[in-house]
Amino acid sequence: MTQALFxxxxxxxxxxxFYALLSLxxxxxxxLLNVVNFAHGAQYMMGAFAAWMAMTYLGIGYWWALxxxxxxxxxxxxxxxxxxxxxxxxxxxxxxxLLTFGLTLIAEGLFHYVYGNSGYSYPVPEALRGGVNLGxxxxxxxxxxxxxxxVFVCTVCWFVIEQTKxxxxxxxxxxxxxxxxxxxxxxxLMFTLTYGFGVALAAFAxxxxxxxxxxxxxxxxxLVIVVFAVVVxxxxxxxxxxxxxxxxxxxxxxxxxxxxPEASSVVVFIVMAIVLLVRPAGLFGREK
Amino acid sequence: MTRxxxxxxxxxxxxxxxxxxxxxxxxxxxVMNVLCLALFASAFNLLLGYTxxxxxxxxxxxxxxxxxxxxxxxxxxxxxxxxxxxxTAVATLLGWIIGSLAIRRSGIYxxxxxxxxxxxxxxxxxxxxxxxxxxxxxxxxxxxxxxLVPLDRPVTxxxxxxxxxxxxxxxxxxxxxxPFGQVLRAIRENEPRALSLGYDVDRYKLLAFVLxxxxxxxxxxxxxxxxxxxxxxxxxxxxxxxxxxxTLLGGMGTVMGPSVxxxxxxxxxxxxxxxxxxxxxxxxxxxxxxxxxxxxxIVGEIRAVVKRSFIGVKP
Numbered sequence: 001m002t003q004a005l006f007x008x009x010x011x012x013x014x015x016x017x018f019y020a021l022l023s024l025x026x027x028x029x030x031x032l033l034n035v036v037n038f039a040h041g042a043q044y045m046m047g048a049f050a051a052w053m054a055m056t057y058l059g060i061g062y063w064w065a066l067x068x069x070x071x072x073x074x075x076x077x078x079x080x081x082x083x084x085x086x087x088x089x090x091x092x093x094x095x096x097x098l099l100t101f102g103l104t105l106i107a108e109g110l111f112h113y114v115y116g117n118s119g120y121s122y123p124v125p126e127a128l129r130g131g132v133n134l135g136x137x138x139x140x141x142x143x144x145x146x147x148x149x150x151v152f153v154c155t156v157c158w159f160v161i162e163q164t165k166x167x168x169x170x171x172x173x174x175x176x177x178x179x180x181x182x183x184x185x186x187x188x189l190m191f192t193l194t195y196g197f198g199v200a201l202a203a204f205a206x207x208x209x210x211x212x213x214x215x216x217x218x219x220x221x222x223l224v225i226v227v228f229a230v231v232v233x234x235x236x237x238x239x240x241x242x243x244x245x246x247x248x249x250x251x252x253x254x255x256x257x258x259x260x261p262e263a264s265s266v267v268v269f270i271v272m273a274i275v276l277l278v279r280p281a282g283l284f285g286r287e288k
Numbered sequence: 289m290t291r292x293x294x295x296x297x298x299x300x301x302x303x304x305x306x307x308x309x310x311x312x313x314x315x316x317x318x319v320m321n322v323l324c325l326a327l328f329a330s331a332f333n334l335l336l337g338y339t340x341x342x343x344x345x346x347x348x349x350x351x352x353x354x355x356x357x358x359x360x361x362x363x364x365x366x367x368x369x370x371x372x373x374x375x376t377a378v379a380t381l382l383g384w385i386i387g388s389l390a391i392r393r394s395g396i397y398x399x400x401x402x403x404x405x406x407x408x409x410x411x412x413x414x415x416x417x418x419x420x421x422x423x424x425x426x427x428x429x430x431x432x433x434x435x436l437v438p439l440d441r442p443v444t445x446x447x448x449x450x451x452x453x454x455x456x457x458x459x460x461x462x463x464x465x466x467p468f469g470q471v472l473r474a475i476r477e478n479e480p481r482a483l484s485l486g487y488d489v490d491r492y493k494l495l496a497f498v499l500x501x502x503x504x505x506x507x508x509x510x511x512x513x514x515x516x517x518x519x520x521x522x523x524x525x526x527x528x529x530x531x532x533x534x535t536l537l538g539g540m541g542t543v544m545g546p547s548v549x550x551x552x553x554x555x556x557x558x559x560x561x562x563x564x565x566x567x568x569x570x571x572x573x574x575x576x577x578x579x580x581x582x583x584x585x586i587v588g589e590i591r592a593v594v595k596r597s598f599i600g601v602k603p
Contacts, residue, residue: 036396087580093396094342095579098536101529102575109568225407225525228400232393262415269408273389276401280392 006137008258009251014143014212016250017150018044018205022227023234023242024154025201028161030236031174032194035085035096041224042107043199046073047206048215049111052122062125062211069207070200077199081192089191104221111217119214146208153204154243161239170194229272235285245283295594299544307450316442317514322554323453324511329534329546330460331503336532337541338464339496340476341391344399344528345406346504348386351523352409353379353505358425358518359418368431368439368513372452375509376502382409383501384494391493394479403525410523424519428512439513449510456503461543463499472496533571537578539585548587 022040029037037043050069054060060068080103088095124142131140161167172180173190181187206220213219234245249268257264275283310319328350335341357375360366366374390401413419420426430439439445463469471492474482483489512518521527530553538549553571560567582589 030396036400084576084580091583094399095583097342097344097396097399098532099576099579101532102572102579105529105568105572105575107572109565109570109572112568113565221525222407225403229404229407232397232400232404265411265415266408269404269411272401272404276389276392 003137005255005258008254010137010139010143010254012250012252012254012257013247014146014250015253016247017147018209018223018246019227019230019250020154020243020246021150021205021208022202022223023230023246024157024239025198025205026227026231027236027239027242028157028170028201029195029198032170032177033081033085033089033096033191034093035088035100035195036093036228037195037198038097038100038224039080039103039107040100040198040202040227041220041222042104043073043077043202043220044206044209044223045111045215045217045220046076046107047203048122048210048213048219049115049206049217050203051207051210052120052215055122062207066204066207070203073203073206074196074200078192078196080199081195085195086188086191104224108217108221115217117216117218119216119219122210122215124211142211146212149208150205151243151247153201157201158239158243226268229268231282233268233272233275233282235282238284241282241284295591296543303544303547304454307454311443311446316446318554318558320446320449320514321511322551323449324507324514325531325534325554326547326550327453327456327510328504328507329531329538329550330457330543331500331507332531333535333540333542333546334460334463334472334503335496335500336535337545338469338476339472339493341394341493341497342396342399342532343390343402343497343500344525344532345386345402345404345409346500346531347523347525347527348402348406348409349379349383349501349504350508350511350527350531351413351518351520352382353508354512354518354522355413355419355425357509358428358512361431361513362425362428363418366431367435368433368448371431372506372509372513375512376505379505379508380498380502383498383505387494387497387501391490391497403528406523406525406528410520410525413523414520419518422520424517425512426517428516428518430513430516445514449514452506452510456506459499460503463496464543468492468495529575530571533575533578535585536583537574537585539588539591542585542587542591545585545587549585552586 022044026037026040029035047069050072051062051065054065054068084099085096088099128142128145131138161170169180169185169190173185173187177187209219230246230249231242233249234241236242249271252271253264253267256267328346332343332346335343353375356378357371360374361368361371386402386405390398390405393401414421430445432438433444433448437444439448471482471487474485474487475489475492479489508522511522534549534553535546536549537552538547539545556570557567560570578585584592
């Protein structure tokens, strides 16, 4: 009984970790570039595939993939920003959403063409196999690792953005990019790197997810919609807010799966409706 | 505004002629499919093109109406008109619910919220026992128009759909060219100013949303009568993206643009149907090119050229 409850809560916490990582990346990109990156889910999928391909074709293991896959996908992100997204600044931010939506279709279509519908499984790395018995539940090591690393990465991001000079530039750019440029900061470069970083974060989440879920071309497409709902619920105003909201909603989803499984796929959207009624700006958001 | 000989009148005449001739030249089911999605895109354009609201969840209205109409005609024995009406009514109601929540946020959040609610509708339809899950609803009877004319013949079915399309299109046309439409455009151009002029902006937005949702529902209901099945692809977010593409490609904020876009997208999909995943890739590429290179869309570009060369007005 409690075993099942804690099992579901753990799965919820893992989902929540991915929500947190992805909504963090979305929030960073949106904050500076004013672009809603619909391709975030596709980039997450590409991260997972990059890890799988590195393993299958090149024999590169999990630990290197954790570093290389985000770097590679992040570079693709840099190219996308330089070549495509850059042309849309100053226009209505609808166009950024539509462009990245088009890119999502291209990426998913290509991967679907090459790899089909079936999922590929990615082995759990040697060092993280097995698990520990916590008394009230059995914790597979890798799952614990996902939660710890996600929380750690999110915390580091929060620290860098809120407490360092680099983060101060980023926050200044979010407030007023023109003024920041007048102070001599290379804002266009900052835009490029920020987008690349956000994309790399999505790909990182993808590598982390590869051993937990099946690697499929469509693994990111419904996830990104949930992450959008998470962002609406949390509000994109605060970094800490998106982390807390992501984890919290994951837990809530796990709890729902235990209490009333039929509702587990929709509970996030129901929460979104309630938040819109009670606090339209989002739990941690400020109305712009 | 619509004088004799103005481009709008010519466009209407052209549409009527093409609409009457088309089923005898082209495969009727294809034309009917185009008409349904053209109505869908035109209804969507009322929101995106004229009110400036990007809904990324319009498949919810098309799809829910399709399922309700299918269910009403297949299981409850509704006559065709009543079945279509039931689907449209449900979509309108759903539009009112989703609309009143979504307009609480604006801009990009609006798109994310509508996408989220559409996904909610999608999951509900997947899980409900009466929707047939992955199989969808199949073998829906077409019934008889007005209880008299059987709709099994392609030509009668076609003119039933064409009449309904014209009705829906006329409603959109009237809405755009009315004081109501002017207010919508004012909201699109400058919401704070419209508000300060004393317009109840939220009410206008909601009304536009409900109207758009209802007409999308009409399109979905007609589609189900034509094709005789309702499937999950009608509620999927790909469908919501597709209608954005149709509107953008044809020209948002133009009366005829969405229909042109619908024709092109459906033709493209039919033409590429046997190359599988490439449809998605090419659709995505068309999206990217349209967003980057010609945001006014085909009809928008033509209109700009006509204005420049004949009237001498800079667009």
